[in-house]
Amino acid sequence: PDWAGGFADWQPGEAGAAARVADFARRAAGYDATRNLPAVEGTSRLSPHLTLGEISPNAAWHGIADAVGEAVAEPFLRELGWRDFGQNIIDQFPDYGDVPGRAAFTRFPFRDDPEGFQAWARGQTGYPIVDAGMRQLWATGWMHNRVRMIAASFLVKHQLIDWRQGERWFWDCLVDADYGSNSLGWQWVMGSGVDSSPFNRIFAPVGQSVRFAAADYIRRWVPELAHLPDDAIHAPWEAPQALLRAGVRLGREYPEPIVNHEAARARALAAFAAARTE
Structure with missing residues (x-):
């Protein structure tokens, strides 16, 4: 599939992050079923935008939860929580x-x-x-x-x-x-x-x-x-x-x-x- 090229279509910046949220919102209901399938576009692909500060975890959370409802979005929100846990670990253990x-x-x-x-x-x-x-x-x-x-x-x-x-x-x-x-x-x-x-x-x-x-x-x-x-x-x-x-x-x-x-x-x-x- 074309998307398997990785981030050939990645648009750096806040506009690109917003577009990625909108794209994922259309697929979020299937996230839990497809996120582990590497041959399927099942993930959000928001990670570069989050890493570079082009979108906040809070904005990503509400962008998806508000679009599909928290119950449907829960598997994805759980992964955002895991990312936040990583930040907390580094705060406590910098090395x-x-x-x-x-x-x-x-x-x-x-x-x-x-x-x-x-x-x-x-x-x-x-x-x-x-x-x-x-x-x-x-x-x-x-x-x-x-x-x-x-x-x-x-x-x-x-x-x-x-x-x-x-x-x-x-x-x-x-x-x-x-x-x-x-x-x-x-x-x-x-x-x-x-x-x-x-x-x-x-x-x-x-x-x-x-x-x-x-x-x-x-x-x-x-x-x-x-x-x-x-x-x-x-x-x-x-x-x-x-x-x-x-x-x-x-x-x-x-x-x-x-x-x-x-x-x-x-x-x-x-x-x-x-x-x-x-």
Whole structure:
């Protein structure tokens, strides 16, 4: 879809923010059902305007709630509240982008892996949903929120690379980079934050890709795989015949997976257990 180009149609300024509120008001009733689908225009796309002060959270809140009613708007309003929570966390813990909110994570045995980090940053991990997100980020300065969580989880749990490296990469690349939201999001995924997901919640990239119907999103951002059918595109290494028909060779046109999901999950849980017992 054309919109999947990210913010090619982004209009900086207060007028652009007002136009985005009006656009989202027409779609807000479907927000809760579509906001996790990266191939669908289901999010508000207000984040750059909020970050740059082109619209206040209060104006965004009332712009949507007044248009569709607070009951209908509640899922979106909840996300605005989460953003405000991030600002509050930074007010209390100014170094939250550097210091884990939970002491056990100061001992976490991260791996020093420059090549692995580069593969992640360039969208060359061999996991299509991760690579699609990282390429969208680099090309447009924005990434779908569900895919942000998947990509972040992959870096810190599948690759055991320090979450602060990922936090800084996002900070450098995102047009909506916000210190509170960014550090809160990374510590949430890591499990190290003051109010975060538990560490053992390790996203399975393939399962997430299938569950949230990311096939067309992958086709947009990983064109090497564009001719694969839906049942093969999420885990191409499991579909040799489909790869052959599409003329894709793993390790040539598209990389082989840099880690095995089950082995990486077991390694991550062992690292977490070691950090807790030290």
